Amino acid sequence: MSKSSNGSLEVIQNVADNLRQARLQQGYSQEALATRAGISRRMLVNIEAGENNASIATVDKLASALGLAFSEMVRPAFPTRNESSLPLRIWQGEQADSHASLLESVVRPGMVLELWRWQLAAGDSYHAEADAPGCHEIIYLLSGVLEVRLPQQCHQLQAGQSLTFASDQLYSYHNPGTLPCAFTKNILMYPHG
Amino acid sequence: MSKSSNGSLEVIQNVADNLRQARLQQGYSQEALATRAGISRRMLVNIEAGENNASIATVDKLASALGLAFSEMVRPAFPTRNESSLPLRIWQGEQADSHASLLESVVRPGMVLELWRWQLAAGDSYHAEADAPGCHEIIYLLSGVLEVRLPQQCHQLQAGQSLTFASDQLYSYHNPGTLPCAFTKNILMYPHG
DNA sequence: CTGATTTGTGCATTATATTTCACAGACCCA
DNA sequence: TGGGTCTGTGAAATATAATGCACAAATCAG
Numbered sequence: 001m002s003k004s005s006n007g008s009l010e011v012i013q014n015v016a017d018n019l020r021q022a023r024l025q026q027g028y029s030q031e032a033l034a035t036r037a038g039i040s041r042r043m044l045v046n047i048e049a050g051e052n053n054a055s056i057a058t059v060d061k062l063a064s065a066l067g068l069a070f071s072e073m074v075r076p077a078f079p080t081r082n083e084s085s086l087p088l089r090i091w092q093g094e095q096a097d098s099h100a101s102l103l104e105s106v107v108r109p110g111m112v113l114e115l116w117r118w119q120l121a122a123g124d125s126y127h128a129e130a131d132a133p134g135c136h137e138i139i140y141l142l143s144g145v146l147e148v149r150l151p152q153q154c155h156q157l158q159a160g161q162s163l164t165f166a167s168d169q170l171y172s173y174h175n176p177g178t179l180p181c182a183f184t185k186n187i188l189m190y191p192h193g
Numbered sequence: 194m195s196k197s198s199n200g201s202l203e204v205i206q207n208v209a210d211n212l213r214q215a216r217l218q219q220g221y222s223q224e225a226l227a228t229r230a231g232i233s234r235r236m237l238v239n240i241e242a243g244e245n246n247a248s249i250a251t252v253d254k255l256a257s258a259l260g261l262a263f264s265e266m267v268r269p270a271f272p273t274r275n276e277s278s279l280p281l282r283i284w285q286g287e288q289a290d291s292h293a294s295l296l297e298s299v300v301r302p303g304m305v306l307e308l309w310r311w312q313l314a315a316g317d318s319y320h321a322e323a324d325a326p327g328c329h330e331i332i333y334l335l336s337g338v339l340e341v342r343l344p345q346q347c348h349q350l351q352a353g354q355s356l357t358f359a360s361d362q363l364y365s366y367h368n369p370g371t372l373p374c375a376f377t378k379n380i381l382m383y384p385h386g
Numbered sequence: 387c388t389g390a391t392t393t394g395t396g397c398a399t400t401a402t403a404t405t406t407c408a409c410a411g412a413c414c415c416a
Numbered sequence: 417t418g419g420g421t422c423t424g425t426g427a428a429a430t431a432t433a434a435t436g437c438a439c440a441a442a443t444c445a446g
Contacts, residue, residue, distance in 0.1 A: 011263050031393095040434065040435050041435095042434075042436075043433080045393075045395085053433075054248065054434090055247065055402090055403075055433070056205055056247055056248070056252065060202060060434085069265055070204050071264050074263055076262055082358075104357055106381060113381065138297045138308055140308065140310070147283055158312055162297055174270075184333060186308060214391080223422085223424095224421090232405090233404065235406075239404090245403065245404095246402085247403075247404090251404080292422060355426085
């Protein structure tokens with residue numbers, strides 16, 4: 001009776017992690033976000049701590065206030081190896097079959113940087129949704145050929161070239177070549193433009 | 194506000210629809226599913242009717258009992274974020290004999306990000322001065338082997354590994370292998386730490 | 387140092403999700 | 417006809433989500 005279904009539940013912990021991460025990324029204080037979402041700060045603290053079991057409506061209010069889809073609040077959070085004073089971290093990447101892996105994530109008061117490693121098989125495409133407003137990406141093509149398609153324009157990159165573009169719009173990657181292509185991708189997000 | 198946040202909420206209606214559909218498909222009666230999920234039938238009726246606002250834990254119990262992922266119960270909505278555009282730059286990668294080239298540089302209030310491409314011939318070293326206080330670097334090794342030497346420690350990277358370290362101290366790169374090594378390097382600088 | 391802001395915690399109160407029980411209508415089958 | 421299961425609804429009781437307030441610790445600017 002006492003412990004019914006608390007932090008042990010995976011989904012609840014996901015909500016907690018995603019909530020905190022998104023709130024800090026967008027530069028909201030607890031008070032500010034709670035007001036914006038129309039809930040009490042006390043509740044927000046509890047949810048962020050994974051200490052209770054919010055209702056669907058409450059989670060939805062928070063998601064809306066953060067500009068996220070409900071499902072984005074519930075899915076497993078990113079591994080946030082990040083932050084703090086003297087980071088010395090080594091990260092063994094290379095899970096060969098996945099097309100993308102997160103190498104590093106740096107969270108700072110006004111901004112977030114994520115470093116990704118991508119690869120696309122010959123002919124493959126990836127269609128992305130728009131990132132948060134103000135985001136942009138820096139792509140550096142390691143090998144092969146890559147086409148970056150934006151609503152207005154389309155750019156083809158050769159190995160060794162880099163491209164910077166605003167990612168707060170629909171975009172997609174496409175590998176038009178006959179060999180796999182690999183690239184690194186930096187995502188920059190800042191709440192206040 | 195007595196019933197404000199009830200059936201009007203899209204997510205709640207999604208849960209209702211998905212729940213009923215999955216339950217009938219799998220041939221459960223309300224009683225059977227409620228028992229299996231460990232909730233009361235009364236609750237299940239309410240949720241299926243979209244008449245209340247269940248907790249995360251309750252929806253999760255139902256999802257598990259039906260063999261569904263939580264996200265499958267809430268069927269994501271479509272956020273339409275767009276607008277805005279930022280620099281679209283493309284950088285023609287030159288490949289000089291120089292060991293390093295600057296691919297991109299992003300300046301924002303409070304921070305600067307530089308993206309570099311480096312390479313070291315076999316046996317070569319590079320000794321750097323300390324960067325400004327608070328700086329750190331993220332290195333991603335593309336090929337070969339690289340040794341990063343810090344005052345306290347020394348790390349050896351294989352291709353595909355990444356390393357994050359504070360660069361506001363003396364450090365040096367060394368290629369201990371018999372082949373050239375190549376890596377990308379992100380430098381993060383914040384005027385205010 | 388002071389003062390302002392942010393965050394975490396405890397507690398009493400209110401709102402509501404959740405349970406349990408009871409009953410009624412609908413449907414199928416013998 | 418009558419007994420069986422399945423379903424929707426109502427109401428009272430209970431558990432707990434959610435609020436509001438007060439306070440302490442940590443952080444940060446002046």
